[in-house]
Amino acid sequence: GIGPMKGQFPATLSHGLRTPLPSILGFLELFERRTLGPLNDVQTQAISVVARNARTLSRILNNLLYLQEVRSGDLRRTEVSLHDVLRGLLAEFQHAAGDAGITLSASLQPAAVYHGDPVGIEQAMRALIDNAIKFTPRGGKVGVILVDEPSRAIVRVQDTGVGIPPESQEKIFLPFYQVDDTLARPYPGAGLGLAIVKHVVEAHGGQVSVRSAPGRGSTFTVVLPRSP
Incomplete structure:
Protein backbone atom coordinates (compact mmCIF):
# COMPACT_ATOMS: atom_id res chain seq x y z
CA GLY A 1 0.00 0.00 0.00
CA ILE A 2 0.89 3.67 0.07
CA GLY A 3 2.06 3.60 3.70
CA PRO A 4 5.11 1.35 3.15
CA MET A 5 5.94 3.13 -0.12
CA LYS A 6 6.12 6.50 1.64
CA GLY A 7 8.85 5.21 3.94
CA GLN A 8 10.75 3.37 1.21
CA PHE A 9 10.68 6.08 -1.46
CA PRO A 10 13.18 8.53 0.07
CA ALA A 11 15.70 5.75 0.79
CA THR A 12 15.30 4.28 -2.71
CA LEU A 13 15.51 7.72 -4.28
CA SER A 14 18.55 8.58 -2.19
CA HIS A 15 20.39 5.44 -3.31
CA GLY A 16 19.38 5.92 -6.94
CA LEU A 17 20.54 9.54 -7.01
CA ARG A 18 23.78 9.01 -5.11
CA THR A 19 25.02 5.93 -6.99
CA PRO A 20 25.98 7.42 -10.41
CA LEU A 21 27.83 10.49 -9.15
CA PRO A 22 30.97 8.90 -7.64
CA SER A 23 31.81 7.14 -10.91
CA ILE A 24 31.18 10.33 -12.91
CA LEU A 25 33.38 12.38 -10.59
CA GLY A 26 35.98 9.61 -10.46
CA PHE A 27 36.39 9.43 -14.24
CA LEU A 28 36.48 13.22 -14.51
CA GLU A 29 39.30 13.28 -11.97
CA LEU A 30 41.20 10.70 -14.04
CA PHE A 31 40.84 12.96 -17.08
CA GLU A 32 41.96 16.01 -15.07
CA ARG A 33 45.06 14.15 -13.86
CA ARG A 34 45.81 12.96 -17.44
CA THR A 35 45.72 9.36 -16.18
CA LEU A 36 43.71 8.34 -19.24
CA GLY A 37 46.07 10.07 -21.66
CA PRO A 38 47.00 13.57 -22.82
CA LEU A 39 44.40 16.26 -23.54
CA ASN A 40 44.63 19.27 -25.82
CA ASP A 41 43.68 22.75 -24.58
CA VAL A 42 40.08 22.59 -25.81
CA GLN A 43 39.54 19.18 -24.19
CA THR A 44 41.14 20.36 -20.94
CA GLN A 45 38.80 23.35 -20.78
CA ALA A 46 35.76 21.19 -21.57
CA ILE A 47 36.65 18.64 -18.87
CA SER A 48 37.17 21.47 -16.38
CA VAL A 49 33.69 22.88 -17.08
CA VAL A 50 32.04 19.45 -16.81
CA ALA A 51 33.92 18.64 -13.58
CA ARG A 52 33.00 21.97 -11.97
CA ASN A 53 29.32 21.49 -12.78
CA ALA A 54 29.35 17.85 -11.67
CA ARG A 55 30.76 18.92 -8.28
CA THR A 56 28.10 21.61 -8.01
CA LEU A 57 25.44 18.99 -8.77
CA SER A 58 26.95 16.71 -6.12
CA ARG A 59 26.79 19.46 -3.47
CA ILE A 60 23.18 20.32 -4.35
CA LEU A 61 22.17 16.66 -4.24
CA ASN A 62 23.90 16.06 -0.91
CA ASN A 63 22.18 19.13 0.55
CA LEU A 64 18.80 18.03 -0.77
CA LEU A 65 19.14 14.52 0.65
CA TYR A 66 20.48 15.81 3.96
CA LEU A 67 17.58 18.27 4.27
CA GLN A 68 15.24 15.30 3.84
CA GLU A 69 17.02 13.52 6.72
CA VAL A 70 16.84 16.57 9.00
CA ARG A 71 13.13 17.04 8.30
CA SER A 72 12.52 13.44 9.35
CA GLY A 73 13.85 14.40 12.80
CA ASP A 74 16.65 11.84 12.68
CA LEU A 75 19.13 13.53 15.06
CA ARG A 76 21.93 11.56 16.70
CA ARG A 77 22.95 13.57 19.75
Missing part, protein backbone atom coordinates in the same frame (compact mmCIF):
# COMPACT_ATOMS: atom_id res chain seq x y z
CA THR A 78 26.39 13.23 21.24
CA GLU A 79 29.13 15.50 22.57
CA VAL A 80 30.23 18.13 20.04
CA SER A 81 32.95 20.75 20.40
CA LEU A 82 31.68 23.79 18.50
CA HIS A 83 35.17 25.28 18.73
CA ASP A 84 36.72 22.27 16.98
CA VAL A 85 33.96 22.11 14.35
CA LEU A 86 34.39 25.79 13.44
CA ARG A 87 38.19 25.64 13.53
CA GLY A 88 38.12 22.68 11.12
CA LEU A 89 35.71 24.42 8.76
CA LEU A 90 37.77 27.62 8.77
CA ALA A 91 40.85 25.63 7.75
CA GLU A 92 38.77 23.93 5.05
CA PHE A 93 37.48 27.25 3.64
CA GLN A 94 40.76 29.21 3.77
CA HIS A 95 41.75 28.10 0.27
CA ALA A 96 38.39 29.00 -1.30
CA ALA A 97 38.35 32.36 0.49
CA GLY A 98 41.91 33.10 -0.64
CA ASP A 99 41.07 32.23 -4.26
CA ALA A 100 38.08 34.58 -4.05
CA GLY A 101 40.22 37.40 -2.62
CA ILE A 102 38.32 37.34 0.69
CA THR A 103 39.83 37.66 4.16
CA LEU A 104 38.49 34.92 6.45
CA SER A 105 38.99 35.53 10.18
CA ALA A 106 37.73 34.08 13.45
CA SER A 107 37.27 34.80 17.14
CA LEU A 108 36.46 31.49 18.82
CA GLN A 109 36.03 31.11 22.55
CA PRO A 110 37.00 27.61 23.69
CA ALA A 111 33.37 26.66 24.26
CA ALA A 112 32.41 23.82 26.53
CA VAL A 113 31.16 20.67 24.86
CA TYR A 114 27.69 20.98 23.35
CA HIS A 115 25.25 18.05 23.28
CA GLY A 116 23.95 17.83 19.72
CA ASP A 117 24.04 16.07 16.38
CA PRO A 118 27.64 16.41 15.11
CA VAL A 119 26.79 15.93 11.42
CA GLY A 120 23.92 18.41 11.57
CA ILE A 121 25.90 21.04 13.47
CA GLU A 122 28.80 20.79 11.02
CA GLN A 123 26.47 20.96 7.99
CA ALA A 124 24.75 24.06 9.37
CA MET A 125 28.02 25.85 10.17
CA ARG A 126 29.47 24.90 6.77
CA ALA A 127 26.39 26.30 5.00
CA LEU A 128 26.66 29.63 6.86
CA ILE A 129 30.37 30.10 6.07
CA ASP A 130 29.93 28.95 2.46
CA ASN A 131 27.02 31.35 2.01
CA ALA A 132 29.03 34.29 3.40
CA ILE A 133 32.00 33.61 1.10
CA LYS A 134 29.76 33.04 -1.91
CA PHE A 135 28.02 36.42 -1.62
CA THR A 136 31.04 38.52 -0.63
CA PRO A 137 32.91 40.25 -3.47
CA ARG A 138 36.68 40.21 -3.93
CA GLY A 139 38.44 42.32 -1.30
CA GLY A 140 35.69 41.67 1.25
CA LYS A 141 35.81 40.09 4.69
CA VAL A 142 34.08 37.18 6.41
CA GLY A 143 34.32 36.74 10.16
CA VAL A 144 33.21 33.84 12.36
CA ILE A 145 32.58 34.44 16.07
CA LEU A 146 31.85 31.84 18.77
CA VAL A 147 30.63 33.07 22.16
CA ASP A 148 30.30 30.62 25.04
CA GLU A 149 27.68 31.38 27.70
CA PRO A 150 26.52 29.17 30.59
CA SER A 151 23.06 28.57 29.13
CA ARG A 152 23.79 28.78 25.41
CA ALA A 153 26.37 28.95 22.64
CA ILE A 154 26.20 31.75 20.06
CA VAL A 155 27.74 31.61 16.58
CA ARG A 156 27.86 34.69 14.37
CA VAL A 157 28.96 34.72 10.74
CA GLN A 158 29.52 38.27 9.47
CA ASP A 159 30.32 39.35 5.93
CA THR A 160 30.82 42.53 3.91
CA GLY A 161 28.85 41.05 1.02
CA VAL A 162 26.00 42.15 -1.20
CA GLY A 163 23.43 42.14 1.62
CA ILE A 164 19.80 41.02 1.65
CA PRO A 165 16.73 43.22 1.05
CA PRO A 166 14.36 43.44 4.06
CA GLU A 167 11.51 41.76 2.16
CA SER A 168 13.68 38.68 1.52
CA GLN A 169 15.12 38.17 4.99
CA GLU A 170 12.38 35.78 6.16
CA LYS A 171 12.22 33.91 2.85
CA ILE A 172 15.93 33.08 2.55
CA PHE A 173 15.48 30.20 5.00
CA LEU A 174 12.91 28.52 2.71
CA PRO A 175 14.18 25.64 0.54
CA PHE A 176 15.05 26.65 -3.05
CA TYR A 177 14.54 30.38 -2.41
CA GLN A 178 16.87 32.77 -4.26
CA VAL A 179 16.86 36.49 -3.44
CA ASP A 180 16.43 37.35 -7.12
CA ASP A 181 17.56 35.97 -10.46
CA THR A 182 20.05 38.76 -11.12
CA LEU A 183 21.77 38.26 -7.78
CA ALA A 184 21.64 34.46 -7.81
CA ARG A 185 22.90 33.92 -11.34
CA PRO A 186 26.66 34.15 -10.61
CA TYR A 187 26.36 31.87 -7.57
CA PRO A 188 25.70 28.18 -8.34
CA GLY A 189 23.40 26.38 -5.93
CA ALA A 190 19.78 25.53 -5.29
CA GLY A 191 19.04 27.67 -2.25
CA LEU A 192 19.21 24.77 0.22
CA GLY A 193 22.06 25.79 2.54
CA LEU A 194 20.13 28.24 4.73
CA ALA A 195 17.13 25.89 4.84
CA ILE A 196 19.45 23.25 6.32
CA VAL A 197 20.73 25.81 8.86
CA LYS A 198 17.19 26.65 9.98
CA HIS A 199 16.04 23.03 10.28
CA VAL A 200 19.17 21.86 12.13
CA VAL A 201 19.20 24.79 14.56
CA GLU A 202 15.48 24.54 15.33
CA ALA A 203 15.76 20.76 15.76
CA HIS A 204 18.23 21.57 18.57
CA GLY A 205 15.76 24.02 20.15
CA GLY A 206 17.74 27.00 18.87
CA GLN A 207 17.14 30.04 16.69
CA VAL A 208 18.78 31.55 13.62
CA SER A 209 18.36 35.18 12.60
CA VAL A 210 19.86 37.61 10.10
CA ARG A 211 20.65 41.31 10.21
CA SER A 212 21.40 42.76 6.79
CA ALA A 213 20.94 45.58 4.31
CA PRO A 214 21.66 45.72 0.57
CA GLY A 215 25.27 46.71 -0.04
CA ARG A 216 26.13 46.62 3.68
CA GLY A 217 26.77 42.94 4.31
CA SER A 218 25.01 40.45 6.56
CA THR A 219 25.32 38.96 10.04
CA PHE A 220 23.78 35.56 10.69
CA THR A 221 23.37 34.65 14.36
CA VAL A 222 22.77 31.11 15.62
CA VAL A 223 21.76 30.60 19.26
CA LEU A 224 22.00 27.04 20.55
CA PRO A 225 20.62 26.47 24.07
CA ARG A 226 22.46 24.00 26.27
CA SER A 227 20.58 20.97 27.53
CA PRO A 228 19.25 21.52 31.06
Whole structure:
Protein backbone atom coordinates (compact mmCIF):
# COMPACT_ATOMS: atom_id res chain seq x y z
CA GLY A 1 0.00 0.00 0.00
CA ILE A 2 0.89 3.67 0.07
CA GLY A 3 2.06 3.60 3.70
CA PRO A 4 5.11 1.35 3.15
CA MET A 5 5.94 3.13 -0.12
CA LYS A 6 6.12 6.50 1.64
CA GLY A 7 8.85 5.21 3.94
CA GLN A 8 10.75 3.37 1.21
CA PHE A 9 10.68 6.08 -1.46
CA PRO A 10 13.18 8.53 0.07
CA ALA A 11 15.70 5.75 0.79
CA THR A 12 15.30 4.28 -2.71
CA LEU A 13 15.51 7.72 -4.28
CA SER A 14 18.55 8.58 -2.19
CA HIS A 15 20.39 5.44 -3.31
CA GLY A 16 19.38 5.92 -6.94
CA LEU A 17 20.54 9.54 -7.01
CA ARG A 18 23.78 9.01 -5.11
CA THR A 19 25.02 5.93 -6.99
CA PRO A 20 25.98 7.42 -10.41
CA LEU A 21 27.83 10.49 -9.15
CA PRO A 22 30.97 8.90 -7.64
CA SER A 23 31.81 7.14 -10.91
CA ILE A 24 31.18 10.33 -12.91
CA LEU A 25 33.38 12.38 -10.59
CA GLY A 26 35.98 9.61 -10.46
CA PHE A 27 36.39 9.43 -14.24
CA LEU A 28 36.48 13.22 -14.51
CA GLU A 29 39.30 13.28 -11.97
CA LEU A 30 41.20 10.70 -14.04
CA PHE A 31 40.84 12.96 -17.08
CA GLU A 32 41.96 16.01 -15.07
CA ARG A 33 45.06 14.15 -13.86
CA ARG A 34 45.81 12.96 -17.44
CA THR A 35 45.72 9.36 -16.18
CA LEU A 36 43.71 8.34 -19.24
CA GLY A 37 46.07 10.07 -21.66
CA PRO A 38 47.00 13.57 -22.82
CA LEU A 39 44.40 16.26 -23.54
CA ASN A 40 44.63 19.27 -25.82
CA ASP A 41 43.68 22.75 -24.58
CA VAL A 42 40.08 22.59 -25.81
CA GLN A 43 39.54 19.18 -24.19
CA THR A 44 41.14 20.36 -20.94
CA GLN A 45 38.80 23.35 -20.78
CA ALA A 46 35.76 21.19 -21.57
CA ILE A 47 36.65 18.64 -18.87
CA SER A 48 37.17 21.47 -16.38
CA VAL A 49 33.69 22.88 -17.08
CA VAL A 50 32.04 19.45 -16.81
CA ALA A 51 33.92 18.64 -13.58
CA ARG A 52 33.00 21.97 -11.97
CA ASN A 53 29.32 21.49 -12.78
CA ALA A 54 29.35 17.85 -11.67
CA ARG A 55 30.76 18.92 -8.28
CA THR A 56 28.10 21.61 -8.01
CA LEU A 57 25.44 18.99 -8.77
CA SER A 58 26.95 16.71 -6.12
CA ARG A 59 26.79 19.46 -3.47
CA ILE A 60 23.18 20.32 -4.35
CA LEU A 61 22.17 16.66 -4.24
CA ASN A 62 23.90 16.06 -0.91
CA ASN A 63 22.18 19.13 0.55
CA LEU A 64 18.80 18.03 -0.77
CA LEU A 65 19.14 14.52 0.65
CA TYR A 66 20.48 15.81 3.96
CA LEU A 67 17.58 18.27 4.27
CA GLN A 68 15.24 15.30 3.84
CA GLU A 69 17.02 13.52 6.72
CA VAL A 70 16.84 16.57 9.00
CA ARG A 71 13.13 17.04 8.30
CA SER A 72 12.52 13.44 9.35
CA GLY A 73 13.85 14.40 12.80
CA ASP A 74 16.65 11.84 12.68
CA LEU A 75 19.13 13.53 15.06
CA ARG A 76 21.93 11.56 16.70
CA ARG A 77 22.95 13.57 19.75
CA THR A 78 26.39 13.23 21.24
CA GLU A 79 29.13 15.50 22.57
CA VAL A 80 30.23 18.13 20.04
CA SER A 81 32.95 20.75 20.40
CA LEU A 82 31.68 23.79 18.50
CA HIS A 83 35.17 25.28 18.73
CA ASP A 84 36.72 22.27 16.98
CA VAL A 85 33.96 22.11 14.35
CA LEU A 86 34.39 25.79 13.44
CA ARG A 87 38.19 25.64 13.53
CA GLY A 88 38.12 22.68 11.12
CA LEU A 89 35.71 24.42 8.76
CA LEU A 90 37.77 27.62 8.77
CA ALA A 91 40.85 25.63 7.75
CA GLU A 92 38.77 23.93 5.05
CA PHE A 93 37.48 27.25 3.64
CA GLN A 94 40.76 29.21 3.77
CA HIS A 95 41.75 28.10 0.27
CA ALA A 96 38.39 29.00 -1.30
CA ALA A 97 38.35 32.36 0.49
CA GLY A 98 41.91 33.10 -0.64
CA ASP A 99 41.07 32.23 -4.26
CA ALA A 100 38.08 34.58 -4.05
CA GLY A 101 40.22 37.40 -2.62
CA ILE A 102 38.32 37.34 0.69
CA THR A 103 39.83 37.66 4.16
CA LEU A 104 38.49 34.92 6.45
CA SER A 105 38.99 35.53 10.18
CA ALA A 106 37.73 34.08 13.45
CA SER A 107 37.27 34.80 17.14
CA LEU A 108 36.46 31.49 18.82
CA GLN A 109 36.03 31.11 22.55
CA PRO A 110 37.00 27.61 23.69
CA ALA A 111 33.37 26.66 24.26
CA ALA A 112 32.41 23.82 26.53
CA VAL A 113 31.16 20.67 24.86
CA TYR A 114 27.69 20.98 23.35
CA HIS A 115 25.25 18.05 23.28
CA GLY A 116 23.95 17.83 19.72
CA ASP A 117 24.04 16.07 16.38
CA PRO A 118 27.64 16.41 15.11
CA VAL A 119 26.79 15.93 11.42
CA GLY A 120 23.92 18.41 11.57
CA ILE A 121 25.90 21.04 13.47
CA GLU A 122 28.80 20.79 11.02
CA GLN A 123 26.47 20.96 7.99
CA ALA A 124 24.75 24.06 9.37
CA MET A 125 28.02 25.85 10.17
CA ARG A 126 29.47 24.90 6.77
CA ALA A 127 26.39 26.30 5.00
CA LEU A 128 26.66 29.63 6.86
CA ILE A 129 30.37 30.10 6.07
CA ASP A 130 29.93 28.95 2.46
CA ASN A 131 27.02 31.35 2.01
CA ALA A 132 29.03 34.29 3.40
CA ILE A 133 32.00 33.61 1.10
CA LYS A 134 29.76 33.04 -1.91
CA PHE A 135 28.02 36.42 -1.62
CA THR A 136 31.04 38.52 -0.63
CA PRO A 137 32.91 40.25 -3.47
CA ARG A 138 36.68 40.21 -3.93
CA GLY A 139 38.44 42.32 -1.30
CA GLY A 140 35.69 41.67 1.25
CA LYS A 141 35.81 40.09 4.69
CA VAL A 142 34.08 37.18 6.41
CA GLY A 143 34.32 36.74 10.16
CA VAL A 144 33.21 33.84 12.36
CA ILE A 145 32.58 34.44 16.07
CA LEU A 146 31.85 31.84 18.77
CA VAL A 147 30.63 33.07 22.16
CA ASP A 148 30.30 30.62 25.04
CA GLU A 149 27.68 31.38 27.70
CA PRO A 150 26.52 29.17 30.59
CA SER A 151 23.06 28.57 29.13
CA ARG A 152 23.79 28.78 25.41
CA ALA A 153 26.37 28.95 22.64
CA ILE A 154 26.20 31.75 20.06
CA VAL A 155 27.74 31.61 16.58
CA ARG A 156 27.86 34.69 14.37
CA VAL A 157 28.96 34.72 10.74
CA GLN A 158 29.52 38.27 9.47
CA ASP A 159 30.32 39.35 5.93
CA THR A 160 30.82 42.53 3.91
CA GLY A 161 28.85 41.05 1.02
CA VAL A 162 26.00 42.15 -1.20
CA GLY A 163 23.43 42.14 1.62
CA ILE A 164 19.80 41.02 1.65
CA PRO A 165 16.73 43.22 1.05
CA PRO A 166 14.36 43.44 4.06
CA GLU A 167 11.51 41.76 2.16
CA SER A 168 13.68 38.68 1.52
CA GLN A 169 15.12 38.17 4.99
CA GLU A 170 12.38 35.78 6.16
CA LYS A 171 12.22 33.91 2.85
CA ILE A 172 15.93 33.08 2.55
CA PHE A 173 15.48 30.20 5.00
CA LEU A 174 12.91 28.52 2.71
CA PRO A 175 14.18 25.64 0.54
CA PHE A 176 15.05 26.65 -3.05
CA TYR A 177 14.54 30.38 -2.41
CA GLN A 178 16.87 32.77 -4.26
CA VAL A 179 16.86 36.49 -3.44
CA ASP A 180 16.43 37.35 -7.12
CA ASP A 181 17.56 35.97 -10.46
CA THR A 182 20.05 38.76 -11.12
CA LEU A 183 21.77 38.26 -7.78
CA ALA A 184 21.64 34.46 -7.81
CA ARG A 185 22.90 33.92 -11.34
CA PRO A 186 26.66 34.15 -10.61
CA TYR A 187 26.36 31.87 -7.57
CA PRO A 188 25.70 28.18 -8.34
CA GLY A 189 23.40 26.38 -5.93
CA ALA A 190 19.78 25.53 -5.29
CA GLY A 191 19.04 27.67 -2.25
CA LEU A 192 19.21 24.77 0.22
CA GLY A 193 22.06 25.79 2.54
CA LEU A 194 20.13 28.24 4.73
CA ALA A 195 17.13 25.89 4.84
CA ILE A 196 19.45 23.25 6.32
CA VAL A 197 20.73 25.81 8.86
CA LYS A 198 17.19 26.65 9.98
CA HIS A 199 16.04 23.03 10.28
CA VAL A 200 19.17 21.86 12.13
CA VAL A 201 19.20 24.79 14.56
CA GLU A 202 15.48 24.54 15.33
CA ALA A 203 15.76 20.76 15.76
CA HIS A 204 18.23 21.57 18.57
CA GLY A 205 15.76 24.02 20.15
CA GLY A 206 17.74 27.00 18.87
CA GLN A 207 17.14 30.04 16.69
CA VAL A 208 18.78 31.55 13.62
CA SER A 209 18.36 35.18 12.60
CA VAL A 210 19.86 37.61 10.10
CA ARG A 211 20.65 41.31 10.21
CA SER A 212 21.40 42.76 6.79
CA ALA A 213 20.94 45.58 4.31
CA PRO A 214 21.66 45.72 0.57
CA GLY A 215 25.27 46.71 -0.04
CA ARG A 216 26.13 46.62 3.68
CA GLY A 217 26.77 42.94 4.31
CA SER A 218 25.01 40.45 6.56
CA THR A 219 25.32 38.96 10.04
CA PHE A 220 23.78 35.56 10.69
CA THR A 221 23.37 34.65 14.36
CA VAL A 222 22.77 31.11 15.62
CA VAL A 223 21.76 30.60 19.26
CA LEU A 224 22.00 27.04 20.55
CA PRO A 225 20.62 26.47 24.07
CA ARG A 226 22.46 24.00 26.27
CA SER A 227 20.58 20.97 27.53
CA PRO A 228 19.25 21.52 31.06
